[in-house]
Amino acid sequence: MTRSIADTPAWQALTRHAATLRPKHLRDLFAEDRERFARFSLETDGLLFDYSKQRIDAQTIALLADLATEADVRGWIARMFAGDAVNGSEGRAALHTALRSSAASLVTPAGEDVMPAVRDSRQRMRDFCDAVRSGRLRGYSGEPIRAVVNIGIGGSDLGPRMATAALAAFAHPALRIHYVSNLDAADLAPVLENLDPRSTLFIVASKTFTTLETLANAKSARDWLLTASGDAADAAMAQQFAAVTANAGEALRFGVAPGKLFEFRDWVGGRFSLWSPVGLPLALAIGMDGFEQMLAGAERMDRHFRDAPTERNLPLLMALLGIWNIDFLGAWNLSISPYTQSLRWLPEYLQQLDMESNGKSRRPDGTPVGVHTAPVVWGGAGSNTQHAYFQLLHQGGWLIPSDFIACAASDYPLAGHHEKLLANCLAQAEALAFGSDNGDPLRACPGNQPSSTLLLPRLTPFTLGQLVAAYEHKVCAQAAIWGINPFDQWGVELGKQLAARLLPAIESGAAVATDPSTAGLAAWLRRHRSP
Numbered sequence: 056m057t058r059s060i061a062d063t064p065a066w067q068a069l070t071r072h073a074a075t076l077r078p079k080h081l082r083d084l085f086a087e088d089r090e091r092f093a094r095f096s097l098e099t100d101g102l103l104f105d106y107s108k109q110r111i112d113a114q115t116i117a118l119l120a121d122l123a124t125e126a127d128v129r130g131w132i133a134r135m136f137a138g139d140a141v142n143g144s145e146g147r148a149a150l151h152t153a154l155r156s157s158a159a160s161l162v163t164p165a166g167e168d169v170m171p172a173v174r175d176s177r178q179r180m181r182d183f184c185d186a187v188r189s190g191r192l193r194g195y196s197g198e199p200i201r202a203v204v205n206i207g208i209g210g211s212d213l214g215p216r217m218a219t220a221a222l223a224a225f226a227h228p229a230l231r232i233h234y235v236s237n238l239d240a241a242d243l244a245p246v247l248e249n250l251d252p253r254s255t256l257f258i259v260a261s262k263t264f265t266t267l268e269t270l271a272n273a274k275s276a277r278d279w280l281l282t283a284s285g286d287a288a289d290a291a292m293a294q295q296f297a298a299v300t301a302n303a304g305e306a307l308r309f310g311v312a313p314g315k316l317f318e319f320r321d322w323v324g325g326r327f328s329l330w331s332p333v334g335l336p337l338a339l340a341i342g343m344d345g346f347e348q349m350l351a352g353a354e355r356m357d358r359h360f361r362d363a364p365t366e367r368n369l370p371l372l373m374a375l376l377g378i379w380n381i382d383f384l385g386a387w388n389l390s391i392s393p394y395t396q397s398l399r400w401l402p403e404y405l406q407q408l409d410m411e412s413n414g415k416s417r418r419p420d421g422t423p424v425g426v427h428t429a430p431v432v433w434g435g436a437g438s439n440t441q442h443a444y445f446q447l448l449h450q451g452g453w454l455i456p457s458d459f460i461a462c463a464a465s466d467y468p469l470a471g472h473h474e475k476l477l478a479n480c481l482a483q484a485e486a487l488a489f490g491s492d493n494g495d496p497l498r499a500c501p502g503n504q505p506s507s508t509l510l511l512p513r514l515t516p517f518t519l520g521q522l523v524a525a526y527e528h529k530v531c532a533q534a535a536i537w538g539i540n541p542f543d544q545w546g547v548e549l550g551k552q553l554a555a556r557l558l559p560a561i562e563s564g565a566a567v568a569t570d571p572s573t574a575g576l577a578a579w580l581r582r583h584r585s586p
């Protein structure tokens with residue numbers, strides 16, 4: 056049994072340090088150190104990361120760096136990049152970094168050079184994107200493709216969905232990309248109602264090709280297309296259904312043509328799969344050149360993460376500050392505040408990345424972690440959020456750290472908007488940190504709410520790649536410190552099994568073994584479903 060991180064001298068030193076720092080207000084910390092912004096901010100490859108509004112001092116960073124050393128984060132990072140089986144419970148590597156690598160070769164400890172297949176996959180994506188975007192690939196009646204529907208869920212949905220919205224300014228003007236994920240027919244049905252079957256391409260994205268939601272939606276979409284195409288059904292299926300998966304056999308059995316099959320390997324974790332062919336709908340939207348710029352941005356962040364010293368390492372600092380807030384200041388939430396409407400899906404994307412990866416309390420050997428792990432991640436695009444839940448951040452009494460994200464320039468230059476947006480972003484971080492006390496208890500804001508601010512020059516494929524890779528590495532570095540495996544998700548299995556068991560009770564009223572509450576709910580639903 057390995058030692059829990061909480062039993063290390065570095066953790067204990069941080070516990071003692073936190074006792075002295077916790078009573079301090081950010082107002083005091085700024086008053087004590089006029090150089091605070093210079094000391095606690097860094098610029099890397101055009102991104103600015105300001106963490107001076109975190110409740111830390113120079114000793115905090117030194118002790119957190121000791122913690123990273125004690126946990127051998129560097130060793131873990133090196134093993135992940137090298138293709139070691141860091142996903143121990145599933146006996147796999149986690150090589151999402153290879154997907155954006157420009158290296159000529161990467162030979163894993165198992166002796167396989169993964170790069171030839173990575174390059175081949177990129178080339179196939181490029182050929183397909185060119186064919187669709189140029190109008191060469193046509194539907195069953197000869198119409199060019201005008202709409203793409205990506206059917207997937209979780210990691211097979213959120214990454215490309217988030218990035219397609221983020222990069223809408225770079226998108227093909229005549230190609231509409233839709234994302235359908237929910238089992239609820241209210242997701243797929245309205246999308247189909249507005250589409251022309253002659254010019255619609257479906258992409259079924261599922262690593263396992265067994266996911267209930269995705270298969271249900273894919274079957275309904277296939278029925279819709281086959282019904283509409285009539286005698287030309289074979290051509291429709293061959294031309295207008297693509298699959299992205301690590302389970303080629305199932306996709307072929309579903310009816311996807313071999314030429315429209317885009318495979319990726321099991322060493323690509325679902326929530327780390329944006330860089331694989333799971334990004335195909337995004338690549339269709341922005342073109343393969345744009346997609347490769349995003350890969351290049353991510354690779355730039357990979358290099359920074361691997362090479363920069365801890366105190367100048369953006370993802371590692373994000374990881375350490377997160378652990379400081381969660382485990383030493385008792386702040387178990389993380390509010391994600393992009394002041395960019397284009398990044399409106401980022402909070403949901405990061406919810407899966409962070410909470411499905413690190414929402415765990417056991418280490419790989421089954422022993423308890425012994426400390427809190429992933430925060431409760433939520434958020435939304437500012438400034439809308441100021442008119443929703445920010446009141447609670449200012450006066451609700453909870454300690455809730457925030458990540459603010461903003462871009463210096465906008466791609467939608469309506470005069471006057473962007474300056475106001477940026478002023479609001481900075482004002483919120485300032486208000487949260489310093490608060491106000493004008494003697495009126497109802498108006499007073501206590502402040503002392505920590506935040507970090509990440510500034511991008513502009514939202515482009517390259518900077519989006521940097522941003523997303525930074526968050527991926529934050530999550531992995533935290534997992535390495537807590538001693539958990541960020542690449543499995545056993546907790547989501549139980550609900551899937553119970554749903555399968557309960558289905559007959561909803562469908563036909565069959566008696567199933569369950570608790571009285573669930574049985575009562577199922578019976579009520581059954582009674583109220585009949586016309």
Ligand code: F6P
Binds near residue numbers: 209211262264411
């Ligand atoms: O929610 C569980 C999960 O396995 C996620 O990890 C994954 O991203 C999602 O389901 C979809 O899985 P698949 O790509 O295999 O359909």
